[in-house]
Amino acid sequence: MQARTFFVLPRTLAAFAGSVLLLLSCTYLPESVSLAPGVSLRETRSAIALLPDAGLTHAAGFLFYPGALVDPHAYLPWLSDLSSAGIAVIVAKAPGNLAVLSIDAGLSVTSLVPQASSWVIGGHSLGGAMAAWSAASHPDAWAGLVLLAAYPATNKSLAGWSRPVLSLSASNDGLATPQKVADALPLLPPTQYAVTGLGQYTPPSSGGYAVVHQIAGGNHAQFGSYGPQDGDSEATISPAAQHTEIVSFIEEFFQKNGW
Amino acid sequence: MKRILIAAIAAASIAAPSVPQAAHFSLSAAITPQMGLLFAGAFDPGFSAAGLELSGSLERGPFRFEAGSEAGLSPIGWELLFPLRAGIRLGAGPLAFEALLEAAPGMALTRPVLFMAGFGAAGRAVWSIAPSFSLFASIGARWSICPAYGAFTGISYTSIDMPVSIGLRWTPR
Numbered sequence: 437m438q439a440r441t442f443f444v445l446p447r448t449l450a451a452f453a454g455s456v457l458l459l460l461s462c463t464y465l466p467e468s469v470s471l472a473p474g475v476s477l478r479e480t481r482s483a484i485a486l487l488p489d490a491g492l493t494h495a496a497g498f499l500f501y502p503g504a505l506v507d508p509h510a511y512l513p514w515l516s517d518l519s520s521a522g523i524a525v526i527v528a529k530a531p532g533n534l535a536v537l538s539i540d541a542g543l544s545v546t547s548l549v550p551q552a553s554s555w556v557i558g559g560h561s562l563g564g565a566m567a568a569w570s571a572a573s574h575p576d577a578w579a580g581l582v583l584l585a586a587y588p589a590t591n592k593s594l595a596g597w598s599r600p601v602l603s604l605s606a607s608n609d610g611l612a613t614p615q616k617v618a619d620a621l622p623l624l625p626p627t628q629y630a631v632t633g634l635g636q637y638t639p640p641s642s643g644g645y646a647v648v649h650q651i652a653g654g655n656h657a658q659f660g661s662y663g664p665q666d667g668d669s670e671a672t673i674s675p676a677a678q679h680t681e682i683v684s685f686i687e688e689f690f691q692k693n694g695w
Numbered sequence: 696m697k698r699i700l701i702a703a704i705a706a707a708s709i710a711a712p713s714v715p716q717a718a719h720f721s722l723s724a725a726i727t728p729q730m731g732l733l734f735a736g737a738f739d740p741g742f743s744a745a746g747l748e749l750s751g752s753l754e755r756g757p758f759r760f761e762a763g764s765e766a767g768l769s770p771i772g773w774e775l776l777f778p779l780r781a782g783i784r785l786g787a788g789p790l791a792f793e794a795l796l797e798a799a800p801g802m803a804l805t806r807p808v809l810f811m812a813g814f815g816a817a818g819r820a821v822w823s824i825a826p827s828f829s830l831f832a833s834i835g836a837r838w839s840i841c842p843a844y845g846a847f848t849g850i851s852y853t854s855i856d857m858p859v860s861i862g863l864r865w866t867p868r
C-alpha cells in the first residue's frame with residue numbers, strides 16, 4: 437500500500453500543478469512602467485496611489501479597477517499622465533487580479549487619499565464592469581463612472597443612475613467589440629452623447645447622462661500597457677496615441693462636471 | 696532560477712520513494728489563508744493570500760518531511776508553490792504538535808512566469824479523529840519574494856505573512 441502510494445504521489449502533485457496552470461490563465465505583466473514627471477507613487481498591498489507633486493487641481497479623484505488578469509502597474513503610464521493634470525488616482529488591486537473577487541474594494545482604498553472630496557470610479561474590461569456594478573450597488577458612493585472597453589452587467593443597469601458616465605471603446609477591440617458596447621448602451625443613462633472628439637457635449641443641468649466615444653484604430657490591450665492580448669484585434673494607432681486620447685477624454689469629463 | 700525550481704521538485708519526487716518502509720506516509724489537503732504583515736518593506740496588515748495545498752509527508756520517529764504543491768492567490772496574482780518542510784513531532788497521543796521549517800520555491804503565474812519563493816516556520820496542532828484521519832491547524836510566518844517582479848513593475852516584491860493552515864490528513868494503515 438505504501439509503495440503504491442509513494443509511486444502515485446509525484447504524479448498526483450504533477451497533475452494538480454498542471455491542472456492549476458491550465459485552469460488559470462496567467463496575469464499579463466506590464467511592458468514598461470514609466471511615470472509622468474511630477475507624479476509621486478505610493479503602493480500598498482491593496483492599492484497604488486498617484487499624486488501630482490504640484491498639488492491637486494481637481495477636487496475629485498479617480499479610482500481605477502484593472503482588467504481581468506492584468507497587473508495593476510500596466511495602467512500606470514497613462515494614469516500618471518492623468519494625475520499630472522492635477523487628479524488624484526488610485527488603482528485598486530484585486531485578489532488574483534480579478535476585480536470580480538473584490539467588487540467593493542474601492543470603497544475602502546479611497547482613504548489612501550483623504551484630500552479628494554469625491555471619487556469617480558472607472559475600470560477597464562472586467563474592471564469596468566465591476567466599477568459599474570459598484571456604481572449600481574452604491575449609487576451615492578461615486579460622483580461618476582468611466583468605462584474603458586466595458587459595459588454594465590445586464591442585471592446591474594445604470595439606466596436610472598443620476599450621475600454622469602463616460603464610455604470609451606475602441607474600433608479594433610476584439611473582446612469588448614463595438615457591437616457588444618453598442619448593444620449595452622440601453623444599460624447606461626438614456627441621455628447620451630455620441631462624440632467623435634473633444635468639446636462636443638454640454639452636460640445637462642441635472643440627471644444622469646452618458647458620453648460615448650469610440651477610439652478609431654484602438655484595441656482592447658492598448659487601454660493598458662501589457663502587450664498583445666489573446667483574442668484581441670490589431671490596433672492601427674500606437675499605444676501612446678490611444679493613451680493620449682483616453683487621458684484627454686477623462687480630463688475633459690472631469691472639467692465638464694466641475695470635479 | 697528555473698533550474699533551481701526543477702531541481703527542488705525532482706528532489707522531492709525522488710526522495711519520497713527512497714525512504715524505508717518503516718516510515719509512516721500520509722497525504723494532506725489544506726486551505727491556507729495568509730494575513731499580511733509587511734509588504735515591500737513597510738508595515739501593511741491585511742489579507743495577503745489564500746491557497747489550496749496538497750502534500751505528502753513521511754514520518755520517521757519524531758521527524759517529519761513534507762513535500763507538496765500549493766496553488767492560490769498572492770498580491771502578485773496567482774501563484775503555484777512547492778513547499779518542502781522538515782520538522783519534529785511532539786507528543787504521541789490523539790493531540791500532538793509539530794514544529795516545521797519550510798522552503799517553498801515556486802512560480803508566479805504571470806506572463807512570463809516568474810520565479811518566486813517563500814521561507815518560513817510554522818507550529819501545527821494535529822488531532823486524530825479516526826484511525827487513519829487527523830485534522831490539523833497551523834500558524835506560522837513566511838517571507839515571500841519574487842525577485843524579477845520589480846523589473847516589470849518597479850516595485851520590489853517582498854512580503855512577510857502569517858499563514859494559517861487548516862486541513863485533513865490521511866495516513867494509510
